[in-house]
Amino acid sequence: MMRLTLKIWRQASTTAAGRLVDYTADRVSPDMSFLEMLDVVNEGLIKKGEDAIAFDSDCREGICGTCSLVVNGIAHGPDRGTTVCQLHMRRFKDGDTITVEPWRAKAFPVVKDLVVDRSAFDRIVTAGGYISINVGGAQDGNTIPIAKDVVETAMDSAACIGCGACVAACKNASAHLFMSAKISHLSLLPQGKIERHRRVMAMINQADAEGFGSCSNEGECEAVCPKEIPISNIARMTREYFRAMFVGEY
Ligand code: FES
Structure with missing residues (x-):
């Protein structure tokens, strides 16, 4: 199991100012996908009565093109030829800090947090x-x-x-x-x-x-x-x- 620090872009709406917010992800299995890891973080936030992190996904099999995260500055993260839904936590090490941001382009306005309008x-x-x-x-x-x-x-x-x-x-x-x-x-x-x-x-x-x-x-x-x-x-x-x-x- 790994413990990670996440710096995640939070932005309430298209017009609101956004910022990176620190979260700790505990007990992360190397076999989890990146999105499953975010699901676990969201479960923790919901239990505490906090607003879950908004992010897009659909197939989670690398075929729909819905998932869209910039992980440590790279669109879809560090694995070549891989969507972020197919990126697995074994790619990271215990104690790592991971920055997660939305696609950034004028033609793709942020809807909320990590979700953009494509x-x-x-x-x-x-x-x-x-x-x-x-x-x-x-x-x-x-x-x-x-x-x-x-x-x-x-x-x-x-x-x-x-x-x-x-x-x-x-x-x-x-x-x-x-x-x-x-x-x-x-x-x-x-x-x-x-x-x-x-x-x-x-x-x-x-x-x-x-x-x-x-x-x-x-x-x-x-x-x-x-x-x-x-x-x-x-x-x-x-x-x-x-x-x-x-x-x-x-
Ligand atoms: S969720 Fe469908 S490609 Fe990633």
């Missing part, structure tokens, strides 16, 4: 992250031959879970890795090519309107992405953008 991502997807043609049933779809390497690259891009860690890690709070994963996934496949020009323009325009920054090729996004989406997607998105400008179909 609806800006939903609006980017609504702007263009879909195909609107009728592709028919599964059998029809399977009659369209697609090269295996194209399918695999598209599916690797589709692995993005939209958690927003890329934004949180970027000094420009850029959403380029997220957008480029969606754009790559769709524009590589024949069904997605039809709207490719309109899509890239609409998604980039929406990201600008939401207040996300631009990309300066730091690669911090790739380093923290729990699905290890490569920044080669951003290069593909840039090519799609210039192609759309050249073709003028948007």
Whole structure:
């Protein structure tokens, strides 16, 4: 069992001032997940009649993208290719001090404590992250031959879970890795090519309107992405953008 000191960001509302508050987590099992450890801390706070720490989670299996904590300054914590719900306390040592903060970006306002509003991502997807043609049933779809390497690259891009860690890690709070994963996934496949020009323009325009920054090729996004989406997607998105400008179909 471990005893840890936690410095956790507490902020009552979007407009309230926030600050780091110290908590002690006792009897932490190395087999607990990071979120289970926070659950135990919250049980203690509730027993004392104090306000529980607000944080997001859903699947706790690394597939939904809901969990979103900056742990010791790293989005999703110290393990590469891992969401914070899959981070385990065995990664830490007895006596450690752990700082826990929310994603920080203008386009992701804090709702409460460690919970941020990521609806800006939903609006980017609504702007263009879909195909609107009728592709028919599964059998029809399977009659369209697609090269295996194209399918695999598209599916690797589709692995993005939209958690927003890329934004949180970027000094420009850029959403380029997220957008480029969606754009790559769709524009590589024949069904997605039809709207490719309109899509890239609409998604980039929406990201600008939401207040996300631009990309300066730091690669911090790739380093923290729990699905290890490569920044080669951003290069593909840039090519799609210039192609759309050249073709003028948007
Ligand atoms: S809670 Fe679903 S990915 Fe972490």
